[in-house]
Amino acid sequence: MTLSGGPPMVTLEFHDPSGAIEVKQAHAPRVRALAGKRIGFVSNEQWQAYRMLPLLKTLIETDFPGIEVLPIDAFPQGNAVIGSEETAALVKASGVDAVIIGNAA
């Protein structure tokens, strides 16, 4: 059916303008469970991260006894540095099993 209710008479075929996306690498695998793991935080120190991330650290430590959660400032902080290769190398060298990154708005 058409807007005017009559039979189709004109066909328009056109390109999908949204293109394609190439996924070159998978996201990091998840840990199976948090108990006994080592967790890090990477903070940009913005958008109340200085309040929210410490709260989250406390919650994780309370809910998973024996877990090790590194201090919020264990890695360089701030938008200027958290995306750098240097910070990534520090995170890797720390031996953490998983990282939480915050905050964006």
Added chain:
Amino acid sequence: MTNAVAGLGLAPDAAMVTFPIEMFLPGSDISPVQARKREFYDGLTAWRSAFAADGAGEAPMIRVEGASVEDAFARANNLMLANRWGDGLPLWPPTRQRVDWILGGTAQPRRRPLGTFPPRGGMTTIESCAIALAMAGGRPEYLPVLVAAIEAFLDPESGSAQLQAASGSAFPVVIVNGPIGAAIRLNAGFGCLGPDPQRPAGASIGRALRLLQQNLGGALPGIGTMANYGGLRYTNVVFAEDEANLPAGWAPHGTERHGFATGTSSISLAFANGATNIRRRGAKKETPEEDALQGMYRMADFMRTPNMPGLAGYEHGTPGVLMLPGVVAQTMAGLGWTKASIREFLWEHSRISAEHLRRAGCPAWIEIDASKVVRESIDLDPWPITASPDNFIIVVAGGGHPTNSYWLQGYSPGVVGRAIELPPAFDRLLADAERDLGPR
């Protein structure tokens, strides 16, 4: 936010816990973190991407049917809006025929990759540009300018990866130099930042750029771009420098900033997030010298404001683009002003006192900046709004009238130039335009 990591080659989803903006404001109630703590735990343990690791796919062709041409056209437009591919204004459906016609504007292979469009990571090709230009009502002779602009946009030096998503409402500014501007009917004179049926190229090229930003780059308001206001984004800003009215000895912008030989068709891409008219002319019995100097002070005074977008381009970019009409440039040149001396004056007289910076809370922004040059600038009093006078962009453009100048407030980590590559049959395209649109 769903686009945030796709441009890095990762799938366009990620393990995220999102909250309303209110929680990110000073003094907010952050108890929702506790209430939703399981979502954080799941993100670390159970979350899986919905995309396959090798999930690249060809975009399909779309079919619509209608009882008439008008009906099919309406259905196509409705579909494009429903799929979030439009901008609210009527679009030309990018049919094979229309896209192939647009591709006559280049000798490059249609599949030639130009990069991935941030933040979503859409694969960008010559054909992508032709599709967007077709949708925007463009013509083949516009394509070389759009392709050069996209190459510059996707250059990491432009800062587009961050500005596409940021809240600061950056829009690209494309300045065209060389003979191509007049040849394709790109406006350099009266109304050059607005609509003009006599010189319509800038609107189509800028709109196509915006459609690419949205459809390949994922910059949908409130989803892929957090731009608070998004001003000037329907068509962005695309204009030509008025080289015919450049005073003797004043080099075109493309030559000054990027080193292109005079007469080279080129583009220069920067970002801005503000645009304002500055009343430049005097009103009574000023001498020519007083008129010029008072106008210069008025422009510098306008720039001397503790707003911080200039930080983005403090070291290598630009604090903004100052547009001077040709008649003003001619008069000022006659009084001995040059583009360089105008820059020096603006740099010196737009400096902000440390006290004004302090009361507006600016030092905190300066202290956290990624650039060492910016961080160290905090000791300067008065504080220059950019590291070097050379960073100011001065272009001669606008109507032949002396009253006003125009300031595009920069938000531009870099200013990227590209030479424009023309196809061998370009003159035939111009002849076609003459046939279709009438004489220039």
